[in-house]
Structure formats: C-alpha cells, structure tokens
Amino acid sequence: MYNALFDHVNRFTNLDEDEQVILASMLKTASYKKKAFLHEAGAICRENYFVVKGCLRLYFIDIKGAEQTTQFAIENWWISDLTSFLFQSQSDFYIQAAEETEVIVVERHLYDHIFEQLPGMEKYFRLIYQKLHQASQIRIKYLYSQTAEERYTNFNSAFPAFVQRVPQYMLASYLGFTPEFLSKIRAKK
Template identity: 55%
Template sequence: MYSPLLQHISRYVSLDQNEEALIAQKLKYLQLKKKEIVLSQGKICRSSYFIVKGCLRLYFFNDKGAEQTTQFAIENWWISDYNSLENKVPSEFQIQAVEASEVIAFDKEIQDSLFELVPKLERYFRLILQRAYAASQVRTKINYTMSREAQYHLFSTAFPEFVQRVPQYMLASYLGFTPEFLSKIRARKVKKIS
C-alpha cells in the first residue's frame, strides 16, 4: 500500500528495510472521492499528501469569490499548504481531489519525529522541496515574460496529462485567465491543425 511512496523516496535516498517499515507504520492511506476537500480554508494544515493515484489541487477564493488554482499534483507529487503546516496558522487555501484519488497522508508531527529516527528522510524532503521551489521560480518567470496564449501552449506541451485530466475552468484558473479565453485559444489551435 505504501510502496509507491517508498519507491519515490528510494529515487533520492536509500533506506534499509527497518527504516522503510518504521516510515510505513506511521503513514495514513486515504481514498478520496472526486471533489472531496482534504483541507478547508481557515483550518490548520496537519499533513502533506503524496499522490498515489489521481489528481489534487490547491486553490483559494479571490476577492470576487472566484476560485484561483495555484497548484496541481498528480501521481508521485506532493501537495500541502506549507505555510499553514509549518507555522500552524489557519490555511488561506483549500486542497481538493480533482478526480477520485488515493493519497498517503504524512502527518507533520510524525514527520518531524521520523526526521530524528531516519535522518535520510529529511534529506529526501529537502531535495523534493528544492525541486518544487525551482519549478515555482520558473513559473513566476513565465508569468512575467510570456503571453497567456504562449503560457497555455507551453503548459499543454510540458504537461499534456493535465490538459486531458483537469476540467477546463480549473486549468484556466491555474493559468490566470477565464474559461472563455481558454476556449478561444483551443479553437485557434484546432483551426491551425485543420
């Protein structure tokens, strides 16, 4: 049940069988229904989530009450509200299953205690978070330097699975434009192919 996460960890650090067993006994395996909320805005985030199967998203409500998606996570990716998790403050985000999903929840307090018992685990999380932060920096640069249409084409080329799996309104929200604008971009692409 926890082998996908243990395999992912082994791509970054090597664990012995005792360390794997120690980690596995502390995890929670969750099956989520489509649209199920894992974290509600205003609640303190207590876990980070590793996606075994499915897709989750992190989003907030803007000043007009519209959803603004800031992150998606699919198989072998992590998702959490790290500000709430680390600082124990109410979350400004929600985490929702975009589709029926299976995730491994890693409770923050258990994670911190395991860092003492399995120091390699701390290295794993450092490497994962460095990669995530680097991706965030690239996304910020793209937001400032590319047109919205160019951003969509780059995203759909780099992550075609998201374009197929994520509802259009969520994808538009993530890219920072309306579903109608996304429809126009897709229509232009279809005309070019025809």
C-alpha cells in the first residue's frame, strides 16, 4: 500500500529504498467505511491522511447549522485540519469518508522525526502545501468572482469524474450553494 505514497513522493523529491524503509516504519494504514469520521471538531487533529483509495472531505458546521465542505481528497491527495495538526490546537473541522476509503497516516508525534531522518520529506511537504495553498486561493477567488452556475460548470469541466463520485449535497456545499440550487443547475444542462 505504501507504494502509492512512495510514487507520489518521488514526483517531487527522491527517496531511495533505504529511505522508503525508514518512512514506512513511521507510517500506518487505515480503512474507513463511507460516512465514517476520521476526525471530529473539538478534538486536536493528530493525523495527516494520504488517500490511497476513496474520497475524504473536510468540513465545518456554519452558524446556521449547515455543513460547509472546504476540501476534498481523492487518490494521491493529502487531507488534514492543517492548523490543528501543525499547531496542536483545537479543531473546528470534521474529516469524513465520502466513500469507502483507504489511507496512509502520518501521526503528528512522528512528523518532525520524519523530517529529521528524511530531509527530502520536508521538501516534499513544502511543495504539497504550496499546491494546497494555491488551490485554496483559486477556490476563494472563484467563490467571490464567479456565479454559482459558473463555479459548477468550471468544476465539472475540470473534474468530471469527481462530480459523479460525491453526493450532491457535499458538492453543493463545496461550491457554495444549496443542493436544491445544484439540482436546478443540473436540470438546465
């Protein structure tokens, strides 16, 4: 199962076989059923998840009591409440399996040890976090500069298979509108 992660790491930096053995010794794997929670608001996030198979989502509950999805993670993507994970602060977010999911887990108490023993992993995570930050900025820009219909059309064009994978209410939440509005948009197409 670790080969998916090793392949991904080697797209950004090189880990030799000895380094892969060291990294594997500091990882664990887990499987989750659809709708299972990997993390809940109110707790400190102590794990970062690399999706091998499946789909996870990060969300919070807004002031109206509605779920607001802020991130999805499918195969070869990472997901965590990074603020809580990195700074060991209380989390406002939930991480939930949107479908049956298999992950590789980095536990927070081993995070710095990984960097100490494998300096290439620090470069890897820096590049991953840069990509995550860029994607977040673009998403925020789209939320403020595009109509709901434009957001759906652009997202559907960029990730057509993904749109079919996640429940409609999760996709609507991520795109910033209600499931009913998403139904209306889809009915027009």
